[in-house]
Amino acid sequence: MANQTEGGSHRAAPVHTDPEDVSLLTALSALADSVRLTLIRELAGSADWTRSCGSFDVPVGKAALSHHFSVLRGAGLVEQRDEGPKRVNRLRREEFDARFPGLLDLILRADDLD
Amino acid sequence: MANQTEGGSHRAAPVHTDPEDVSLLTALSALADSVRLTLIRELAGSADWTRSCGSFDVPVGKAALSHHFSVLRGAGLVEQRDEGPKRVNRLRREEFDARFPGLLDLILRADDLD
């Protein structure tokens, strides 16, 4: 069934995955990409719901960017919400950390990527 | 015949990478594979230098197995040594943990892979 609650948006709601349902392999695969790593780290440096998808400084086009956010949602790392014409993001810190303790901290603490 | 000293082996020594020189992306990429994850976990359940490469229960041929160990070495996760005709392995727990604190523990503690 569609879970389209209140009758505000006529837009396809982003599909989220609960971190509890994410396998270790899925989580690691989602993190093993430089673009997604950058997204997560930039997101971690901003307040929740303040960054739209297009506001990130990554060297890929819109289509690829949309794909990356889809992967991040599927790994339980990012939550999205439609706000006007934009889709704003939130890093699921607590939830993801409960499933994979320390992993997110490790990613954010690292000083070099490549 | 007892153990061989420095001048004994005429065999190509395995190329190792110090965990300190491993990037986060390289580490995550190495871990984001079910076969390698299995190798690491099986290795963690055995004493150091007791497991030869062929002694692991993974559904791949010799060639692929050799490749996986090469990746694990390159990520600073595994150390290898030639012992007679076999190549025995050791999980670099302390060293890798010093570079990426908690990551290895997380991998080993996880109860499901996929």
Place this chain on the structure above:
DNA sequence: CCGAGTGTTCGATGAGCATCGTACAGTGCG
């Protein structure tokens, strides 16, 4: 109601990589 801005979807493309089979190179045992 139109147009600018934002993001998704679709099909195609290219690169990387996991895998295999085979040939090759050491090692040690009989």
Place this chain on the structure above:
DNA sequence: CGCACTGTACGATGCTCATCGAACACTCGG
């Protein structure tokens, strides 16, 4: 020495995935 065992090197193959361009959908401000 010759042979079984172990692992690596190499070339080929097939699949996954990151990316792009273009078309489409939705929102909001004139």
